[in-house]
Amino acid sequence: MxxxxxxxxxxxxxxxxxxxxxxxxxxxxxxxxxxxxxxxxxxxxxxxxxxxxLKALNELSYINEEDGCIKIGARTPIADIIASDLIQKEAFALFEACEKIGAISIQHYRGTIGGNILQDNRCIHYNQSEFHRSGRQPCHKDGGKICYARDEADRCNSTCQSDGATALMALGASITLAKKGTERVVEIANFYTTDGIMPFAMESSELLTEIVISIQGGKSSYKRLAYRSAIDYPIVCAGVFLSASDTKKDEIEDARIVVGAMGRSPLFLVQESFSLKGKNLNDTEVFKKVADSSMNSASTFAVHNVGSTLEYRCVMVSEMVLQALKGAAQAVVAAKG
Ligand SMILES: Cc1cc2nc3c(=O)[nH]c(=O)nc-3n(C[C@H](O)[C@H](O)[C@H](O)COP(=O)(O)OP(=O)(O)OC[C@H]3O[C@@H](n4cnc5c(N)ncnc54)[C@H](O)[C@@H]3O)c2cc1C
Ligand code: SF4
Structure with a gap:
């Protein structure tokens, strides 16, 4: 090719x-x-x-702590994020996600965090060679009028398999989009369209310049499942952020659960996240119920188009969310002493 x-x-x-x-x-x-x-x-x-x-734009390659936030330039290499003490301390889910991206060659040689967020959605019927695709009618994403992944779909349901975007959404991150003479800040949770052909609510004249994570005193965790531990994209993943109340240190004050690789964008599960407020950080039974509910919510979005069977991926949502909840809760408990 x-x-x-x-x-x-x-x-x-x-x-x-x-x-x-x-x-x-x-x-x-x-x-x-x-x-x-x-x-x-x-x-x-x-x-x-x-x-x-963006090769010459070293000005977009940085990780800084400023005004209670972590600011990351869009052209920052994945390897720099993995190596950052600040990210490991305050945005652990992003560290865990970046460690899993592709392979060491992608993390260390070229891959950037901006490119990771803006990588195109994927689908096994679409991400094939031109020769492979030439044997049949084009699907929606290829300029045609059908979808091989879901019968009677009037739009493309390709899947967002970005590890970084899922972790950043769980961390409540925002992104800055600049165009000549102006810029705007968008919460990453509001950055997506509902169409897999053009998954991002972004103009072609805009450049992603910065990612901002506010430091909120909580802890986060990211878990994912892929066929192989290296080179493979996630087939399901979950990012969780939890913080505890200042007065009752075992009580969850804020929670954010995000499931990735199960839809056209990472899915912020508002209801499941909200249901954790006021619950005990050590209550594994509550975590299991929330993880099962997350599985039910995410299942309605996913289609069978990223390799493994849909049934298996749906079941594993529950497991990934449970592991991420436990990871974040343990970190909060440890930090509170
Ligand atoms: C074998 C293999 C395995 C992979 N595994 C994973 C994985 O496990 N997890 C995962 O998340 N990804 C994976 N990837 C995808 C990709 O390598 C990474 O997401 C990487 O971080 C992309 O970054 P990049 O800088 O190379 O992006 P690029 O390829 O340069 O860009 C990606 C897209 O973003 C746009 N873009 C990039 N930066 C900006 C900007 N600042 N403003 C506006 N538009 C921009 C580009 O135009 C392009 O459309 C894999 C890729 C390969 C080839
Ligand atoms: S989900 Fe359907 S329209 Fe989208 S890339 Fe896959 S086959 Fe094509």
């Missing part, structure tokens, strides 16, 4: 990138590490005329 021809632009600063994005149009894509984009281009899934590289 060979890359199609494209024009390569390498601006030297952020202003240069935003100027180009403002004038280039929809045929242009940002190139960060390329570990998602270039693979899709080789498969003929995408044929942009122009790539704007």
């Amino acid at each position: 060979r890359l199609p021809r494209f024009e390569y632009l390498e601006p030297s600063d952020l202003e240069g990138v935003l100027n180009l994005l403002a004038t280039q149009g929809d045929d242009t894509k940002i190139l960060a590490g390329g570990t998602d984009l270039l693979v899709r281009m080789k498969k003929g899934l995408l044929k942009p005329k122009t790539l704007i590289s």
Whole structure:
């Protein structure tokens, strides 16, 4: 498989990138590490005329603590996040998620956190070679009118398999999207459309510049299941954030449960999260009930399109949520002494 021809632009600063994005149009894509984009281009899934590289933008590669928040530049390599003491201390779920991404070569060589969040949704019927796909009618995501993953689907149900996005949503993170002359901040939980063709509520002239996680005094955990421990995308994953009350240290004050790889975006389970407020941090029976309820909620979104059977993935939602709940609860208890 060979890359199609494209024009390569390498601006030297952020202003240069935003100027180009403002004038280039929809045929242009940002190139960060390329570990998602270039693979899709080789498969003929995408044929942009122009790539704007972020290679020279060291200004978008940082992890800082500022005003009670962790700020991460969009072009920060996954390896830097894994190595950060600040992330390990205050955003453990993100550390755990990044440790699982792809393989060491992706984490250390090219992959960035911005590219991880913005990697395209996946589907076993779509992420195939051009030759494979040429043998049948194109599906919605390929420009056609059918879906091989779900009968009578009027839209694409491809799956978001980003480890980073699931962990960041559990941590309540926001992202900054810049375009020439302006920028906006969006909670990552509100960043998704309901269509797998264009999963992100983002304009083609916008650049993801920063990820912000507010330090809330709680603890988080991330668990995932994949066929192999390396190189494979998650087939189901869960991120959990828990914090305890200042006065009653065994009581859950705030909770966020997010299930990933089970829908067009990571799923923030509002009801299950809310049901944990006021519950005891050591109550495993409550955790089991919430994990089963999470399985029921997530099951309605998923389709059979990321390798393993849908039935197995649904059952494993419960297990991943339970493990993540226990992990976060243990960390909160340990921190409270
Ligand atoms: C073998 C293999 C295994 C993988 N396993 C996993 C896995 O287990 N978990 C997982 O989550 N991912 C996995 N990935 C996907 C991918 O490698 C990682 O998500 C990686 O972090 C993507 O980062 P990147 O910088 O290479 O993105 P790129 O490929 O450069 O970009 C991805 C997309 O985001 C856009 N983009 C990137 N940065 C910006 C920005 N700042 N603003 C606007 N648009 C932007 C690009 O235009 C592109 O559409 C795997 C990939 C491969 C090839
Ligand atoms: S979910 Fe359906 S429309 Fe979307 S990529 Fe898969 S087969 Fe195509």
